[in-house]
Amino acid sequence: MSADGASVPPPVSVSAMASSGPGATAQASARAASLRAHPANRRPAAPVGHVRPAPQRRVAPALIPVPRSEEEAARQWAAQDHRHVRPARRAAAVAVVRDGPQGPELLLRHRPGQTPLGVVGLPGGSLTDQDAEACTWYGPSPRAWARRLGMADLRSARQHVVAAVRELFEETGLLLVGEREGDVVMDPATPLWEEARTSLESEGFGLPAQLQRRGLGLRTDLLRPVGRWISPDFRHRRFDAVVFAAAVPAGQQATVRPATGRSEEVAGLHAWVPAASLIEGPVALPGPPGWLGESGVVEACEVTAPPTLMLAHRLAEAGSAVAFLLGLADGAADRPLPCWRMAPAGEDAGRLWMRPTTD
Structure with a gap:
């Protein structure tokens, strides 16, 4: 739901957007206009005589600093003659986006400890064998997803998609399931679903x-x-994660469950963060009380993983969550899925740097 309580409509289906022809284009344009007109996405009217500035184009970062907490490990790894790269666990993550008063926003959550997805980052986690089990699918089939993800193994494609939906539900309470095509569970916060x-x-x-x-x-x-996205080679815990994006389904609202059963721990563990704030300087991020010290802000690169920062740049550049999601769907079936790796980029101004590269 939006900040004013309006539910955000679900995005256009991947299968519909990936189809070609003038009919599909017209449907996509009509759907985009409908989404932009929704109260959750509507921008306030400008004063008479005021001309809105064009959205600022933000180019994805050429370099990303290594978090200071990981610099020593990165230096030690680079100094080794025989560098051992630990295997990366297969994983899935979901960027949940919406339009807010300060522009497009990402839903981020706080996790205790050091994880491959960052102390603050996208909902996500490792694949499980259970994610490969059969179930009813609405939308693109496992075979279609395998083609889109560049995977020859249908089982692996199924696991990634199921894991994305499962992790999203576990960590945020958002549930991308329904009884039929076009249907979605309206309120997964009931006791039955919590169980x-x-x-x-x-x-x-x-x-x-x-x-x-x-x-x-x-x-x-x-x-x-x-x-x-593949974690940097120097990390002890590494992910090879497929990153997805989604909007909040109508009638649902993100919730975080306490780790120890104390309900007071829930407050502040997740938040909608403007994409521009993540890339423009110190920012207040979700977490337990006092975790950011007296300032209450932190440079996002110190506590988030690179894919969160890269997504923030892409989301800010798109100008709206609607445009971001439509851009991902446009020509999706024909475009190879990019694979982001982090290559060492040396040291400058007292910081170690990584360079995002794509296969």
Whole structure:
């Protein structure tokens, strides 16, 4: 939901947007106009005689600093004659986006400890064997997703899509499932769904089994593939993650469950953060009380993973969440999914730097 309580409509289906022809283009244009007119996305009217400035174009960063907490590990790894790169675990992450009063925003959450996705970052995590189990799909099929993700293995493609939906539900309470094409669960915050969420987090029944028991299917058309990201070679814990994007389904609202059962821990553990704020300087980020010290702000690069910063740049450049999602869908079937790696870029101004490269 938006800050004023208006529900954000679901994005255009990937299958519809990927189709070609004038009919598909007209439908996409009509849908885009409808989304822009929605109260959650509508910008306030400008005063009479006022001309809005054009959206500022923000080029993706050529260099990203290594977090200071990881600089020593990076230096030690670089100094080794025989560098051992730890295997990266397969993972999935989801960038949830919306339009806010300060421009497009990302939903970010705080995690304790050091994780490949950052102390503050996108909802996501490792794939499980249960993610490969069969369930009902609405939208692009596993075979279509395999083509889009550049994977020859249908099982792996299925795992990534299911893991994205599962991790999103576990970490935010947003659930991309429905009873039929075009349908979506309206309120997954009920006790029944909270029980299912707890079961997933405790590695009980997998998401496919949960959906089969309830006669529901995955709304895979509500996901957009963004890219694949591989953690830097010097890290001990590494991810090889497919990053997706989505909007908040109508009637749903993000919620975070406390790690220790104390409800007071929930407040502040997730937040909508303007993309521009993430890339323009110190920013207030979600977390437990006092975790950012007296200033209450931090440079995003110190606590987030590179894909969060890169997505923030792309989202800010798009100018709106709607344009960002439509841009991902436009020609998606024909465009290879980019793979982002972080290459060492030396030291300058007392900082170690990484250079994003794409395969």
